[in-house]
Amino acid sequence: MTTAQDLIAAADAHCAPTYHPLPVVVATAEGAWLRDVAGRRYLDLLAGYSALNFGHCHPRLVDAAKRQLERVTLTSRAFHHDRFAAFCTELAELCGMEMVLPVNSGAEAVESAVKTARKWGYRVKGVPGEMAKIVVAGGNFHGRTTTVISFSTDPEARADFGPYTPGFQIVPYGDLTAMRAALTENTVAVLLEPIQGESGVIVPPEGYLPGVRELTRERNVLFVADEIQSGLGRTGRTFACEHEGVVPDLYVLGKALGGGILPVSAVVGGADVLGVFRPGEHGSTFGGNPLACAVALEVIAMLRSGEFQERAALLGERLHRQLAGLLGTGTVTAVRGRGLWAGVDIAPRIGTGRQVSERLMDRGVLVKDTHGSTIRIAPPLMISEDDLDWALEQLRGVLGV
Ligand SMILES: *Cc1c(COP(=O)(O)O)cnc(C)c1O
Numbered sequence: 001m002t003t004a005q006d007l008i009a010a011a012d013a014h015c016a017p018t019y020h021p022l023p024v025v026v027a028t029a030e031g032a033w034l035r036d037v038a039g040r041r042y043l044d045l046l047a048g049y050s051a052l053n054f055g056h057c058h059p060r061l062v063d064a065a066k067r068q069l070e071r072v073t074l075t076s077r078a079f080h081h082d083r084f085a086a087f088c089t090e091l092a093e094l095c096g097m098e099m100v101l102p103v104n105s106g107a108e109a110v111e112s113a114v115k116t117a118r119k120w121g122y123r124v125k126g127v128p129g130e131m132a133k134i135v136v137a138g139g140n141f142h143g144r145t146t147t148v149i150s151f152s153t154d155p156e157a158r159a160d161f162g163p164y165t166p167g168f169q170i171v172p173y174g175d176l177t178a179m180r181a182a183l184t185e186n187t188v189a190v191l192l193e194p195i196q197g198e199s200g201v202i203v204p205p206e207g208y209l210p211g212v213r214e215l216t217r218e219r220n221v222l223f224v225a226d227e228i229q230s231g232l233g234r235t236g237r238t239f240a241c242e243h244e245g246v247v248p249d250l251y252v253l254g255k256a257l258g259g260g261i262l263p264v265s266a267v268v269g270g271a272d273v274l275g276v277f278r279p280g281e282h283g284s285t286f287g288g289n290p291l292a293c294a295v296a297l298e299v300i301a302m303l304r305s306g307e308f309q310e311r312a313a314l315l316g317e318r319l320h321r322q323l324a325g326l327l328g329t330g331t332v333t334a335v336r337g338r339g340l341w342a343g344v345d346i347a348p349r350i351g352t353g354r355q356v357s358e359r360l361m362d363r364g365v366l367v368k369d370t371h372g373s374t375i376r377i378a379p380p381l382m383i384s385e386d387d388l389d390w391a392l393e394q395l396r397g398v399l400g401v
Contacts (some may be wrong), residue, residue: 003037003038004037007025024042025037026042029056031057032056032383034366040364042365042366045365045366045378047378048255049255049368049378051254051255052380053089053232053234053255053260053308054380055260056260058260061259061261061299062297064259065261065295067294073290074286075289076289077283081233083134083290083293087102087292087300088100088102088288090297091266094238095268097268097270098269099274099275099305101266101274102287102293103284103287104264104265104286105265106142106254107144107148109253110145110148110226110228113132113189116224116273116274116276116277117250119189120189120275120276121186124273126331127186127188128186132188132399133168133186134167134168135168135183136168136171137173138153139173139176139202140152141197141199142226146161146164151164151165151168152267173192173199174208176203188221189223189224190221190224192209193226195229195230197341201336201337202336203338206244210244210245213247216249222250224248225239225246225248226247227253228252228253232256233312233339234381235312235316235341236310236312236313236340238309240338243338251268252266257296258300262292263294305311310383311340312341312381313339321341323342326332326395326399329399330349331399331401332346333346340378340379341376342376342378343375344375344377345374350400352373353369353375354369356399357375360398365395379391
């Protein structure tokens with residue numbers, strides 16, 4: 001019999017070492033629960049970094065995928081297919097926008113938004129050739145491609161991968177004065193996460209996002225909201241921007257859009273912006289494929305009912321009420337977040353984020369550490385109250401409170 005140890009050793013030997021996974025080998029999953037190769041159960045409090053907002057193997061999503069698998073899975077964009085119009089129309093409508101640019105991964109969608117903003121800058125705003133600038137925030141995470149890591153402030157993500165793509169300016173996140181000072185005539189876009197996920201679930205100060213919206217509107221700059229992790233229900237609304245009444249020019253979506261089944265991403269915006277492209281100027285072999293559209297259409301239908309957003313808001317209150325109770329126990333130094341999404345900074349005397357994650361794993365709860373001392377909690381939105389309470393009981397157990 002192949003044991004978990006054997007499988008981990010083989011993966012370590014034959015996979016490029018870009019990750020340091022927890023030593024659990026998952027075999028099956030359902031809803032918020034995973035089962036390892038030995039049959040042990042774990043509650044998933046990471047949910048694929050929000051790619052699994054609807055839980056593992058949601059029957060509606062699996063059914064949609066199965067039905068499509070037996071019809072047609074790939075046409076390439078050389079031809080039309082019969083799920084494509086509905087996908088574009090319904091996703092645009094969910095976003096309150098007009099047009100969709102379908103791609104696959106999150107990083108690819110960010111790249112597509114960068115190209116959209118640059119082209120819009122040259123063709124619509126009238127920025128002189130090669131001069132377009134995009135303003136981004138310190139602590140950002142927008143993916144792993146060469147251009148995207150060019151404007152990362154994380155040395156791990158960046159070192160040894162230069163030369164870097166020019167045309168980006170980094171300002172501190174949450175600082176409106178710095179944002180105002182950074183915008184010039186050549187600025188084509190501001191690209192921000194409305195809540196910074198990988199950075200440790202950093203919620204900007206109230207008024208920041210509306211302030212950026214006002215500045216960008218005044219200065220004829222596109223506001224591009226990377227809602228790949230914060231969007232599609234996680235924070236208790238369809239989009240995190242909604243909490244402050246902000247409507248960006250472009251949404252960048254990914255993760256949960258593929259229902260945890262396959263990668264599906266998109267840039268969504270107005271026809272005045274996404275309409276700048278001409279055939280041949282951008283594309284993707286798999287972008288907007290029939291299987292992706294079928295699954296995403298079911299995701300959109302599930303979001304349209306509002307039930308997942310409502311659940312995230314309700315359970316989010318329950319989560320944050322209990323996490324707030326940890327403050328003052330000397331075991332955590334800060335708790336942040338919105339909806340069913342939290343970053344918890346662990347006091348050094350308890351251990352590192354990794355150590356806490358390992359101890360939680362031993363108790364049957366899976367989370368992921370970030371930036372050394374933070375653990376991130378982002379369960380599937382369909383998790384039960386009892387399961388959530390049980391997970392938090394395990395966290396209190398690990399912290400010894
Ligand atoms: C995960 C993530 C990305 C990158 O998505 P991939 O599918 O991993 O390429 C980009 N932006 C944000 C905010 C993310 O959380």
